[in-house]
Amino acid sequence: MRITGVSKRFGDFTAVDDVSLDIYKGEIFCLLGGSGCGKTTLLRMLAGFEQPSAGQLFIDGQDMAGIAPYERPVNMMFQSYALFPHMTVFGNVAFGLQQEGLPKAQIASRVADILDIVRMGEFALRKPHQLSGGQRQRVALARSLVKRPKLLLLDEPLGALDRKLREHTQFELISIQEQLGVTFVVVTHDQEEAMTLASRIGVMNRGKIVQIGTPHQIYEFPATRFVADFIGSVNLFEGQLVEDESDYVRVACSQLPVPIYVDHGVSAAPDASLWVAIRPEKITLERQQPDSTDNWARGVIRDIAYMGDMSIFVVLLPDGREVRVTAANVARKSGETFTWDDEVYLSWDASSPVVGSG
Amino acid sequence: MGCLKPRGGQRLSTVLARLRQWRPGRGLVIAVPMGWMLLSFLAPFIIDFKISLAQVQVAIPPYTPMFEWVQDKALAIRLHWHNYAFLFTDSLYIRSYVYSLQVAAIATLFCLLLGYPMAYGIARAQPATRNLLLMLVVLPFWTSFLLRVYAWMGLLRNNGLINNALLSLGLIDTPIQMMQTDFSLYIGIVYSYLPFMILPLYTNLEKHDNTLLEAAADLGARPVTAFLRVTLPLSLPGIVAGSLLVFIPVVGEYVIPSLLGRPDQLMIGRVLSDEFFANRDWPVASAVAILMLLFLLLPIMLFQRVQQRNQAGES
Numbered sequence: 001m002r003i004t005g006v007s008k009r010f011g012d013f014t015a016v017d018d019v020s021l022d023i024y025k026g027e028i029f030c031l032l033g034g035s036g037c038g039k040t041t042l043l044r045m046l047a048g049f050e051q052p053s054a055g056q057l058f059i060d061g062q063d064m065a066g067i068a069p070y071e072r073p074v075n076m077m078f079q080s081y082a083l084f085p086h087m088t089v090f091g092n093v094a095f096g097l098q099q100e101g102l103p104k105a106q107i108a109s110r111v112a113d114i115l116d117i118v119r120m121g122e123f124a125l126r127k128p129h130q131l132s133g134g135q136r137q138r139v140a141l142a143r144s145l146v147k148r149p150k151l152l153l154l155d156e157p158l159g160a161l162d163r164k165l166r167e168h169t170q171f172e173l174i175s176i177q178e179q180l181g182v183t184f185v186v187v188t189h190d191q192e193e194a195m196t197l198a199s200r201i202g203v204m205n206r207g208k209i210v211q212i213g214t215p216h217q218i219y220e221f222p223a224t225r226f227v228a229d230f231i232g233s234v235n236l237f238e239g240q241l242v243e244d245e246s247d248y249v250r251v252a253c254s255q256l257p258v259p260i261y262v263d264h265g266v267s268a269a270p271d272a273s274l275w276v277a278i279r280p281e282k283i284t285l286e287r288q289q290p291d292s293t294d295n296w297a298r299g300v301i302r303d304i305a306y307m308g309d310m311s312i313f314v315v316l317l318p319d320g321r322e323v324r325v326t327a328a329n330v331a332r333k334s335g336e337t338f339t340w341d342d343e344v345y346l347s348w349d350a351s352s353p354v355v356g357s358g
Numbered sequence: 359m360g361c362l363k364p365r366g367g368q369r370l371s372t373v374l375a376r377l378r379q380w381r382p383g384r385g386l387v388i389a390v391p392m393g394w395m396l397l398s399f400l401a402p403f404i405i406d407f408k409i410s411l412a413q414v415q416v417a418i419p420p421y422t423p424m425f426e427w428v429q430d431k432a433l434a435i436r437l438h439w440h441n442y443a444f445l446f447t448d449s450l451y452i453r454s455y456v457y458s459l460q461v462a463a464i465a466t467l468f469c470l471l472l473g474y475p476m477a478y479g480i481a482r483a484q485p486a487t488r489n490l491l492l493m494l495v496v497l498p499f500w501t502s503f504l505l506r507v508y509a510w511m512g513l514l515r516n517n518g519l520i521n522n523a524l525l526s527l528g529l530i531d532t533p534i535q536m537m538q539t540d541f542s543l544y545i546g547i548v549y550s551y552l553p554f555m556i557l558p559l560y561t562n563l564e565k566h567d568n569t570l571l572e573a574a575a576d577l578g579a580r581p582v583t584a585f586l587r588v589t590l591p592l593s594l595p596g597i598v599a600g601s602l603l604v605f606i607p608v609v610g611e612y613v614i615p616s617l618l619g620r621p622d623q624l625m626i627g628r629v630l631s632d633e634f635f636a637n638r639d640w641p642v643a644s645a646v647a648i649l650m651l652l653f654l655l656l657p658i659m660l661f662q663r664v665q666q667r668n669q670a671g672e673s
Contacts, residue, residue, distance in 0.1 A: 047572075048575075048576075068575070069576050070577075074576075075577065076573075078573060080567070082572065084574075084588060086591045086592055095574070095587070096578055099583065144576075147578070
C-alpha cells in the first residue's frame with residue numbers, strides 16, 4: 001500500500017499535510033500521535049470515509065480515488081466497535097459475507113472459523129449488549145477480518161479495554177495477524193501499544209509524518225526533538241556544538257558542569273544550537289564524582305517513585321532543572337540506596353545521548 | 359408470656375424505624391398521575407360500561423337503572439347485553455368499524471411514507487437547520503386544528519382555490535370533485551396527524567450512531583442495503599410509536615370525517631356522536647364506545663410489548 005502526497009483540509013484547517021508513506025504486505029504499521037494529529041483522518045481516508053484534498057492512495061497498485069468504502073478491499077475495526085446492536089454476534093460477523101452474496105453454508109463455516117480464532121464461538125447467538133467490553137472487541141475484530149481484507153485498519157483497537165486486558169489482547173492481536181497474514185494499520189495515541197504491536201511506527205505531528213521506523217529506531221534514534229519527547233520520557237538539554245569531528249561531537253550545555261560527549265558524528269552547522277536527549281534509564285546515579293572530563297552532572301535527589309520493577313528518581317540540578325533517572329530494582333535488597341536530599345552524580349555512556357538540531 | 363413482651367417491643371421499634379425511613383415523596387409523585395388516570399379514564403370507563411348494559415327509556419337520564427329495589431326489598435340488577443348483540447346484527451356498525459380501521463391504517467401508512475423521509479432528513483441536517491425544521495413541523499399547532507381543517511375546505515371546494523386556479527389556467531373545464539371524497543378525507547387526516555409520526559421517528563433516528571452506517575459500508579453494504587439492514591430495523595420502535603400515535607386517534611376521529619369525508623360512509627366516531635345526540639340512545643352509544651376501546655386495546659398492547667422489548671435491549 002502506498003500513500004503519496006496526501007493532504008486533507010477541513011476549511012482552513014489542514015488535518016493531514018502532504019503525507020507519503022509505504023506500508024508493506026503483512027506488517028503491522030502503527031500511526032502514532034497525539035489527539036488531533038491527523039492519524040484518524042488518514043485512516044478514514046484509507047477506508048474511504050473521507051476523500052483526500054490532494055494526493056493519491058494506492059492499495060495493491062490500484063488507485064483508490066473515487067472508489068466507495070463498500071467497494072474497497074479494506075476493512076476497519078472501529079474505535080467504538082460499531083457492532084450492530086440488533087444483530088447477534090453471528091449476524092454481525094456474517095453481515096460482510098452476505099454482502100458478497102456467498103452461499104449460506106459457506107458463510108456459516110467462515111463465520112464459525114473466525115469466531116473460533118477470536119475465541120468467541122460459544123457466544124455466536126448473543127447480542128452485543130450481552131457481551132463484555134473485551135468480548136465486543138473480539139467480535140469487532142472477527143467482523144473486520146472475516147472478509148479477508150488486504151488491509152485491516154484498526155482505530156485505537158485497545159482504547160476501551162482496561163490495562164490487564166490490553167496487555168493480553170495486544171499479544172493476541174499479533175498472533176492473529178501472524179496467523180492470517182493480513183496487513184494491519186493501527187492508529188493509536190498510546191506509545192506503549194504502538195511499541196508492542198508494530199513492526200514499524202509512523203509518528204505523526206500536526207498532520208505530518210515526522211518519523212517512520214521500527215519501534216527500536218524510533219525509541220533509540222528519534223529524528224526530531226518532538227519524537228524524542230513524545231516517545232517515552234526523556235531528558236532534553238540545549239547546547240552549542242564545540243567540537244565537531246566525523247566520529248564524535250562535544251556539546252556544551254550551560255546547565256551541565258562538563259560538556260556532553262557523543263561517540264558519533266552529527267550533521268550540523270558549527271556553533272549551531274542543538275538539542276541532546278538522554279533517556280532516564282541510560283543515566284546512572286553515583287555518590288562519587290566521576291573522574292571524567294565529560295558526561296556527568298551533579299544534583300540533589302528531589303523525588304523518588306518506587307514502581308516495583310524499577311524506581312524513578314527526580315534529580316534537581318544546581319540551576320533548578322529536573323532530570324529523571326530510572327533504575328531497575330534488580331536485587332531484592334539493594335546495597336546502595338539513595339534517599340531524598342542525597343547529593344548524587346549523574347553519568348551516562350557516550351553512546352547514549354541523541355543529538356539533533358530539528 | 360415473659361418472652362413475648364420484648365418481642366412486641368422489638369416489633370414496635372422496627373415499625374417506628376420503618377416510619378422514620380418512610381419517604382412519602384415517591385408515592386406522592388406517582389399518586390398524582392395515577393389519581394388523574396383514575397378520574398379521567400377508569401371512572402368514565404366504568405360509568406360508560408354500566409350505561410352500555412342498560413336499556414333506553416324516555417327519562418332523565420335516558421336509560422334504565424342497573425340497580426333497582428323491587429318488591430319485598432329485593433335488589434334487582436339488570437344487565438342488558440343485547441346492545442352488544444345489536445351492534446353485530448346491524449351492518450351499519452360493522453361497516454363503520456371496518457371503515458374506521460381501514461381509514462386509520464391507510465392514513466397511518468401515508469403518514470409513515472411521508473414522515474419517514476422527513477424525519478430522516480431532519481435527523482441528518484446540520485444542528486442549526488435541524489431546530490428550524492423541527493419548528494416548522496410543530497408550527498401548525500400554533501393554529502387551531504379546526505381552523506386548519508376549514509382551510510383545507512377552502513382549498514378543496516368546487517369553487518375553492520385549487521379548482522379556481524385550474525379553471526382559470528384552462529387546465530380543466532369543470533371543477534374536480536375533491537370535497538367529501540376519500541381523497542379529501544385522507545388529505546385532512548394525513549396533514550393533521552403527520553407531526554405525530556415525524557416527532558417520534560425523529561427522536562429515534564436522531565440517536566442513531568453514524569459509525570454503524572460507516573461499518574456497514576466498510577463491510578461492503580451499498581447505501582440502500584445499509585439503510586434496509588441497519589437504519590430501518592433500528593428505527594422500528596420509532597415507526598411503531600409514530601404509527602400508534604396516528605392510528606389510534608384516527609380510528610375515533612370525528613371532526614375531519616365530518617367536515618371533509620364522504621357523506622355515505624360514516625366513521626365510528628360519527629356513529630358514536632349520532633347515537634348520543636341524534637338518537638339519544640345512550641346504551642348503544644356506550645356499547646359502541648366500549649367496543650371501539652377493545653379494538654384499540656390491541657394495538658396499544660402491541661406498542662407496550664415492543665416498548666418493553668426495546669428497553670430490555672438497551673439496558
